[in-house]
Amino acid sequence: MINRDLIRIKVVQLTYAYYQNGDRNIDKAEKELLFSLSKAYGLYNYLLSLIVSITQEERRRVEILTNKAKREGTETPSERFAFNKFAVQLEENKQLNAFMEGQQHHWDDDMEIVRKICDQIEQSVIYQEFMESEEDSYDIDRELWRKLYKALIQDNEDLDAILEEKSLYWNDDKEIVDTFVVKTIKRFDPANKANQELLPEFKDEEDKDFAIKLFRSTILNADTYQRYMSETSRNWDFSRLAYMDIVIMQIAIAEMLNFPNIPVSVSINEYVELAKLYSTPRSGSYINGMLDAIARYLFDIGVIFKQLPERRQPQRMQNNQGYNRPHRQRLTPQKNHFEENGYQDEMNENENKEF
Numbered sequence: 354m355i356n357r358d359l360i361r362i363k364v365v366q367l368t369y370a371y372y373q374n375g376d377r378n379i380d381k382a383e384k385e386l387l388f389s390l391s392k393a394y395g396l397y398n399y400l401l402s403l404i405v406s407i408t409q410e411e412r413r414r415v416e417i418l419t420n421k422a423k424r425e426g427t428e429t430p431s432e433r434f435a436f437n438k439f440a441v442q443l444e445e446n447k448q449l450n451a452f453m454e455g456q457q458h459h460w461d462d463d464m465e466i467v468r469k470i471c472d473q474i475e476q477s478v479i480y481q482e483f484m485e486s487e488e489d490s491y492d493i494d495r496e497l498w499r500k501l502y503k504a505l506i507q508d509n510e511d512l513d514a515i516l517e518e519k520s521l522y523w524n525d526d527k528e529i530v531d532t533f534v535v536k537t538i539k540r541f542d543p544a545n546k547a548n549q550e551l552l553p554e555f556k557d558e559e560d561k562d563f564a565i566k567l568f569r570s571t572i573l574n575a576d577t578y579q580r581y582m583s584e585t586s587r588n589w590d591f592s593r594l595a596y597m598d599i600v601i602m603q604i605a606i607a608e609m610l611n612f613p614n615i616p617v618s619v620s621i622n623e624y625v626e627l628a629k630l631y632s633t634p635r636s637g638s639y640i641n642g643m644l645d646a647i648a649r650y651l652f653d654i655g656v657i658f659k660q661l662p663e664r665r666q667p668q669r670m671q672n673n674q675g676y677n678r679p680h681r682q683r684l685t686p687q688k689n690h691f692e693e694n695g696y697q698d699e700m701n702e703n704e705n706k707e708f
Contacts, residue, residue, distance in 0.1 A: 354394055354553060354554060354555075354556075355390050355394060355555050355556075355560060356529075357560065357563065358529060358623070359390070359526070359529050360563060360564045361567075361604070361623055361624070361627060362529075362627065363389050363393075363564070364386065364564065364567050364568050364571065364604055365604060365627055366389070366525070367386045367389065368568065368571050368572065369600050370385075371572060372600070382568070382572075383565060386568055387564070387565075389522050390564065392522040392523065392526070393523075393526040393529070393530055394554040395456075396516070396522075396523050396526050397530050397533055397534065397537075397551075397552065398449060398452045398453060398551075399453075399458060399516075400506070400527075400530065400531070400534050401443065401534060401537065402449060402453055402460060403470075403506065404440055404498060404502070405440065405443055405444045405449075406460035406461075406464075406467050407440075407467055407470055407471055407474070408434075408440040408441075408444060409444075410468060410471050411435040412435040412436070414435075415431075415435045431484060433483075433484060433489075434474075434480065434484065434497075437494045437497065438490075438491045438494040438543065439494045439498050439538070439541055440494070440498060442541060442546065442549065443541070445546070445547040446547055446549055446551070447547050447548060448549075448550065448551045449551060458519050466512055466515050469511060470505060470506065470509070474501055474505060477501070477504065477505065479497065479501055479504060480501070483497050491543045495538060495539075495541055498538055499538045499539060502531075502534060502538065506531075507535075513527060536552070537551060537552055563612070566611060567604065567607055567608060567611070567612075570607040570610070570611045571603055571604045571607040574607065575603060578603045578606040578607065579599070579603065581606060581647055581650065581651065582599070582602055582603070582606075582643070584650060585643065585646040585647050585650045586643060586646075595632050595633050595636060597628075597632040597633075597636070598628065598633075598636050598639065598640060601624050601628050601631070601636075602640060602644060602647070604624065605620055605621065605623075605624040605644050606647060608620045608623075608624075609647075609648060609651070609659070610656065616660065617648045617657070617659050617661055617662060618662035620644075621644045621645060621648070624640060625637050625640055625641045625644070645662070648661055648662075649661060
């Protein structure tokens, strides 16, 4: 489940925090990196279990309405959504149940948000059309939950606030994890019954090794990588660059040099997008030109031998002016992102727990 995109985000965050942390203990930072990634996998399972909790709440509601209808001699309500075929299969999933057993967080502790989402579902056009339709199949039931998740859970501010209270790590993870939940819904096959496989934490050991190697290479070769930056940016006042820009370029260089199977163009594009997300409004275009220049410099001096992308036009800053500080407040240079916001405390408290 944890893909290279999420790994790059975590490495950017942890590298930035490493330089803001006074002790600069690389082993401790690496441990926190892996813990942060494991929290993302915990969120994945927690969001899948939300579907189960919503389904169970709907059954409770149907049971109450059914008992009332029997007493009054009126028509009993439909059980179609309460016993949605996909949701029942997910509820019985052995892998999900094994993961959730003994975990720190359960939706029983947050039934208010579960009930609120149930209300939103019942009021939605998606739900009403489903309940009115005469078509009945597993595929239709599964597709219903894909639509409901994307419409009412994926961008739910109330839910996001609850998740952030549960874990500060989840604040940055949910957008990516949502895509994996939707992918999992689409992958479910009724033939697999309770043995349907969920996405693994890492696709393989190679991805886990990628995370560790990328982080360690970035830190251990910092002086060399920053020298490469300096050699290709002699017209700039290096000290006036946003510190996040330097961190992002340092990680990008580590990736270009240490992972021969990743094309240079892929590395550049990935870190340009991260610069747009985590640094200043102008950082994306600047880093785009800088990384292109650095890649060509490394090729010219015989450090890398990858195929280079078509030449990019470097983006110049007018009047040699530096950038403003990063616009995402939780990653400002004055603060250690993880220490300031209690991430270290959470890691210590949960050291022997899954999430």
